[in-house]
Amino acid sequence: MPEEAGFPPAKRFRPGSGPPSRAGSFPPGRRVVMLLTAGSGGRGGGGGRRQQPPLAQPSASPYPEAVELQRRSLPIFQARGQLLAQLRNLDNAVLIGETGSGKTTQIPQYLYEGGISRQGIIAVTQPRRVAAISLATRVSDEKRTELGKLVGYTVRFDDVTSEDTRIKFLTDGMLLREAISDSLLRKYSCVILDEAHERTIHTDVLFGVVKAAQKRRKELGKLPLKVIVMSATMDVDLFSQYFNGAPVLYLEGRQHPIQVFYTKQPQNDYLHAALVSVFQIHQDILVFLTGQEEIEAMSKTCRDIAKHLPDGCPAMLVLPLYASLPYAQQLRVFQGAPKGYRKVIISTNIAETSITITGIKYVVDTGMVKAKKYNPDSGLEVLAVQRVSKTQAWQRTGRAGREDSGICYRLYTEEEFEKFDKMTVPEIQRCNLASVMLQLLAMKVPNVLTFDFMSKPSPDHIQAAIAQLDLLGALEHKDDQLTLTPIGRKMAAFPLEPKFAKTILMSPKFHCTEEILTIVSLLSVDSILHNPPSRRDEVQGVRKKFTSSEGDHITLLNIYRTFKSIGGNKDWCKENFVNSKNMILVAEVRAQLRDICLKMSMPIMSSRGDMESVRRCLAHSLFMSTAELQPDGTYATTDTHQPVAIHPSSVLFHCKPACVVYTELLYTNKCYMRDLCVVDAEWLYEAAPEYFRRKLRTARN
């Protein structure tokens, strides 16, 4: 046990002053149209809290009166009339609502009851599928209608709407996809962008899309489009400014008070500090760390220490939590600990927003997160452990006050906290923009280079995406105007990264569309390979029979084919260390992609075991992502001569092929290539002679 264990937390922590009071965080001069007060409110306010329902939804009461009573008891209900009167007359509004304010479930109903949806549907976007589905379920229960009639939802692979649907919950990505076929969003009278504070890349693009649609519809004298932005944080200046100074409406919720403690001294080892804290707080705890490896190691250490606790100390149930953990193991965090046990959940930021665990009173925040950063100089995305933003820290803190008052221990000083960034950099400034640019071009945005983003990505960043699309043959430059080529338009039809869409479109030339559909599907979902570190030898033994010396793509294809040919099921997956949930998803994606091909009247053929055609096809479409073996035994990318290495997860890790294409570069400690395919340098040259004229080392020799 760590030596400090046993000291009461107060010895090492000191209470913080908490976030600014609500009223205080409004900049002076702000036009606050409405201030609703109901419920207790709390000190923990100010952070990015959200109101996603828990995974396990309590079913609605079978008694209509009870449902109605519950609706009326929500804080928001008292402001119903006032809200509706305001919203009816506004084109734009920004709504801040705390957890439990009921804004997401009630506002769409108020608008519906107020007749807003008579001429068009009310859309409510969500960043996550589960949220869209469970919210639609709840609202349709409240309206006492069948799901899919008055209230429905649309997410990928699942459209539960009908001609009667007036309130439609959908993922932000889904509405964006709809905008490709109708950029004016004609079927909607109102779009509510919920959870806007999360600033997902899709929501950020939608900001621009709905703003443009609103303006254009007005110019054309069509049905006006009402846009409501909903956020759980106070930082709404940007939203309000962007939507022409839209009024901000504030709704108070029912957050419980949370006491915040900071360390007295900066901690240079956050892992050690976290470990000590876990044993000092003899309660159920949620600990935030950065990644799988760290979490597994910490879990093991905690279990080992807990074995030797003195008599009278409650035993400890340690539960790791991260996205790639098999679903059944994720579910364990929702179950109560056995009697006499205390529950310690060690989690990534998945527990910040995606998974809500009720009954957590204690949160330990290391202040660290693993996140993608974009390096505009190299154009590379870097995955790095870094400080959280203030908003993120408040989000974590808020997880302690879901059911009752709580306590949050921050493993950093208050002075350190003050230096954290105010907000997390929006995703749109941290990712490759090729997909976004392709989608905007498909919507016929007049000038993508000057598109009205709320937070503009740098010009270099946009230019890099345009260059990538150009290489893929998606762009046409006409009179200083960028438009899509016929291939570019087809690429936009696929829910894929542009380069994968291109791979599919190239495949008929190599008579291997069936194989490529499988490979692209496998690459576009989370890995189907399950690699428990404790059973590494076993995994290697089992996987050997699928391994191809031609690389990861062919190996994955082998696994999928075997799974299909023997009628694979869950047991087969378990025996072969395959993640069955992801495997099912691959089949769904594949069916969707195949449908799109059929609609385009693409010939769909199989290469019937000829893997060289498949590799040629990959070489012809991924030629900008290649690396070559150097005389010193290392690898360098062909285009920029960036030093790269084969990722340890690759089947080629111990091999040294002369030339490979990869599907992803991942910068962690080193720059790693993931998902490799052995190719012939000659093929690359054939694919893009201009591009490779002076680049290829092997072809030159």
Added chain:
DNA sequence: GAGCACTGC
């Protein structure tokens, strides 16, 4: 020689 935050179409 040695490793993969989180979503979503």
